[in-house]
Amino acid sequence: MKITDIVLTPVAFRDPPLLNATGVHEPWALRTIVEVHTDEGLTGLGETYGDLGHLERLRAVAPALSGVDVYALNRVHAEVAATLGGATGADKHGLTGQITPEGTVNRVFSAFEVALLDIQGKAVGRPVADLLGGAVRDAVPYSAYLFYKWAGHPDAEPDEWGAALDPAGVVAQARKMIDEYGFGSIKLKGGVFPPEQEIEAIRALRAAFPDHPLRLDPNTAWTPRTSLEVARELDGVLEYLEDPTPDIPGMAEVAREAPMPLATNMCVVAFEHLAPAVAQNAVQVILSDHHYWGGLTRSRHLAAICDTFGIGLSMHSNSHLGISLAAMTHLAAATPNLNYACDTHYPWNRADDVVKPGVLSFVDGAVPVPAGPGLGVELDRDVLARLAENYRTCGIRQRDDTGYMRTVDPSYERKQPRW
Numbered sequence: 001m002k003i004t005d006i007v008l009t010p011v012a013f014r015d016p017p018l019l020n021a022t023g024v025h026e027p028w029a030l031r032t033i034v035e036v037h038t039d040e041g042l043t044g045l046g047e048t049y050g051d052l053g054h055l056e057r058l059r060a061v062a063p064a065l066s067g068v069d070v071y072a073l074n075r076v077h078a079e080v081a082a083t084l085g086g087a088t089g090a091d092k093h094g095l096t097g098q099i100t101p102e103g104t105v106n107r108v109f110s111a112f113e114v115a116l117l118d119i120q121g122k123a124v125g126r127p128v129a130d131l132l133g134g135a136v137r138d139a140v141p142y143s144a145y146l147f148y149k150w151a152g153h154p155d156a157e158p159d160e161w162g163a164a165l166d167p168a169g170v171v172a173q174a175r176k177m178i179d180e181y182g183f184g185s186i187k188l189k190g191g192v193f194p195p196e197q198e199i200e201a202i203r204a205l206r207a208a209f210p211d212h213p214l215r216l217d218p219n220t221a222w223t224p225r226t227s228l229e230v231a232r233e234l235d236g237v238l239e240y241l242e243d244p245t246p247d248i249p250g251m252a253e254v255a256r257e258a259p260m261p262l263a264t265n266m267c268v269v270a271f272e273h274l275a276p277a278v279a280q281n282a283v284q285v286i287l288s289d290h291h292y293w294g295g296l297t298r299s300r301h302l303a304a305i306c307d308t309f310g311i312g313l314s315m316h317s318n319s320h321l322g323i324s325l326a327a328m329t330h331l332a333a334a335t336p337n338l339n340y341a342c343d344t345h346y347p348w349n350r351a352d353d354v355v356k357p358g359v360l361s362f363v364d365g366a367v368p369v370p371a372g373p374g375l376g377v378e379l380d381r382d383v384l385a386r387l388a389e390n391y392r393t394c395g396i397r398q399r400d401d402t403g404y405m406r407t408v409d410p411s412y413e414r415k416q417p418r419w
């Protein structure tokens with residue numbers, strides 16, 4: 001079965017004003033929806049970043065894949081690498097650390113790999129999880145992913161979540177999210193306020209949810225010294241502390257004395273970071289993400305390496321829609337050593353999902369693995385057209401949390417570490 005055509009549709013969907021260490025989310029988040037068509041009439045779906053540089057790389061690669069066998073994933077990877085050549089540039093999106101040329105190839109490859117696995121699954125009538133070795137769990141637990149946030153975007157009405165700018169607001173947000181989704185663990189995105197305030201918010205969450213494992217992720221906003229102070233304050237409270245400080249040596253310095261495991265999606269984001277991270281015992285948990293680790297198969301290679309070196313495995317998320325949620329769920333279901341609940345932004349973006357309702361749902365905080373062939377999800381063409389129109393008119397072509405923050409507070413500066 002051969003690839004005949006690839007359709008790339010950039011889309012924009014509403015995103016609340018979520019605060020992080022580099023600024024605030026803009027009113028629109030971008031993604032690219034990938035449809036791979038074949039000579040046997042089967043179509044596969046993928047979802048990836050929508051930033052213009054990434055979209056241009058996808059557009060450059062797509063024609064090179066015409067005529068390639070849908071099972072030839074190694075060849076597809078080679079075509080991506082050859083098309084991008086050495087001049088890959090930095091395929092940057094959000095807070096995912098340093099981008100290597102190998103990482104850029106993997107980011108571009110991933111979107112096509114997922115679509116091809118969707119096709120392979122449809123061809124044999126089996127879910128993608130079966131192509132990855134078979135599901136070891138029927139449903140994949142996700143965590144409540146809390147953000148400090150404004151009540152609404154400037155000049156807009158407050159959104160349904162309201163403000164969360166202090167411990168009471170954070171607890172109220174957690175309560176709403178857990179009531180609606182049943183999540184069994186909680187992550188707070190930090191790096192927004194001075195560490196003392198974020199420690200207070202974590203303590204308030206602990207009091208309100210005594211049995212929920214808790215995580216805090218300041219996205220490298222702290223020096224190693226501040227990181228250790230926070231780690232000691234939160235001894236016995238956090239299941240892990242995520243990216244407190246920049247870089248592998250900095251994380252290693254903190255890890256030597258921190259009482260809890262350190263996790264990362266910023267200093268170990270490509271295969272070449274694994275050897276130094278292991279040698280320095282810099283991280284005890286890696287957040288995988290198939291969008292930048294090079295798809296589902298390579299994410300399972302990462303899982304095997306983590307297993308070998310006794311590193312825990314969790315999962316990272318950016319703003320995303322249902323195709324990504326389905327792919328994440330198949331991957332997590334087929335990864336035995338994924339020992340932490342996965343992150344997902346899905347509750348923040350649920351109003352605009354591009355897949356037809358009925359397949360993806362949260363039951364007690366977990367998404368049942370779609371049972372249909374392939375990813376098991378179908379595009380809603382009306383929604384796709386609406387989101388594509390949003391993209392045409394929204395004016396955003398590249399995620400820029402810092403630039404958006406500066407429109408509200410011109411004195412805002414990006415600083416890492418900040419405290």
Ligand SMILES: O=C([O-])C(=O)C[C@H](O)[C@@H](O)C(=O)[O-]
Nearest residue numbers: 020094095096265317318319
């Ligand atoms: O470090 C993380 O967990 C993330 O990068 C997740 C997201 O990018 C999140 O921080 C965001 O979108 O603001």
Ligand SMILES: [Mg+2]
Nearest residue numbers: 217242243265
């Ligand atoms: Mg993180």
